[in-house]
Amino acid sequence: MSGAPLDPELLALLLPEWEAAAERLAAATEEREQRRALDTLRGMAGGAGIESLQSALRAFDPLPEPFDAASAAAALAAHARTVVAAGHDLPFEPAEPAGAAPPDRAPIRTLVVDDSAMMRRLVRESLSSDPVFAVVAEAADGREALARMAEEEPDLILLDIEMPVLDGLGVLREWALRGTGAVVVVSSAAVPGGEVATEARRLGASAVVGKPSGAFSPDLGERQGEAIRRAARRAAGLPPKSRVEGP
Missing domain, CATH: 1.10.167 (Regulator of G-protein Signalling 4; domain 2)
Known part of the structure; x- marks a missing residue:
């Protein structure tokens, strides 16, 4: 296969x-x-x-x-x-239906990449309301992100675009060649339908989610946090979170 x-x-x-x-x-x-x-x-x-x-x-x-x-x-x-x-075919493993996740499911090992420590914290807190995700590492720039990917082999990467050393598109180009897991871009630079978002999707990003206006805006957890969780579940091959799983 x-x-x-x-x-x-x-x-x-x-x-x-x-x-x-x-x-x-x-x-x-x-x-x-x-x-x-x-x-x-x-x-x-x-x-x-x-x-x-x-x-x-x-x-x-x-x-x-x-x-x-x-x-x-x-x-x-x-x-x-x-x-x-x-880059090659793999055996098909169907996702489980909504509400059927067993209690012993291995958590989705997640890497959060953003040059803002506050944004990393907000993204981490947004994921914390969904127990299927476990943040196993963080990175403050693209080069560090690639190192964490190699070390941790995460199932999911939440990736900013505008970062020092190596930007998010540079990370995606490297990831497309040798990376593991799925990528969700979380960035104010990647406007849905815009050039950056289109390039991120072309390089293999599963989804593009915008940041709130201003990196320290508290509405991340209220509005964008939900969008991030939905995109993260889709990227991980999980169904939308149902009411029986939690609020």
Whole structure:
């Protein structure tokens, strides 16, 4: 399954379109819409030659009863990000349905990268309300981030863009070659749809989340904190947090 390397340029182009199709699947409430989204994903998986995704999609033909479109979309998007990060195919491991996380689940080992100590603390506190995440390391610049990645091999990296020594895009370029885990960009420089955000997604970032206005704004925990937690769960291949899991 993990044979020859896949075309990195093709993978980089595939990921945004794959995630958009997965989002359409997650939002689909009618069987016709679900089938259309799945057909789109099948075409992309076949065109990219990703056998694991083709095999996973065959499990939805015919659609099982019941069919959880949101959980299927989350699993397919997470696996695509993992394959793109690895540069070669990998066995498909479906995500668990919402509310089914066992108490002995290994925590999502997370690296927080930002040149502001206050922002690192705010991001860490935002994640602390979701017990699936465990911050195992922090870094204040891009070069230190790469060193922490090599040492800790985190499952998830929350990455700023504007940093000294090596910026976030530089980190992503290095990570795309040899890094592990998934990356969520948390930065005021990466405006959704803007040039920096587009480049971050092209390099393999799972999501781009804006910082609040001003690095020391307390609204991170109230508004942006929730956006960060949602993006982090998606990047880690987890379903959205349900009410039965906590507030």
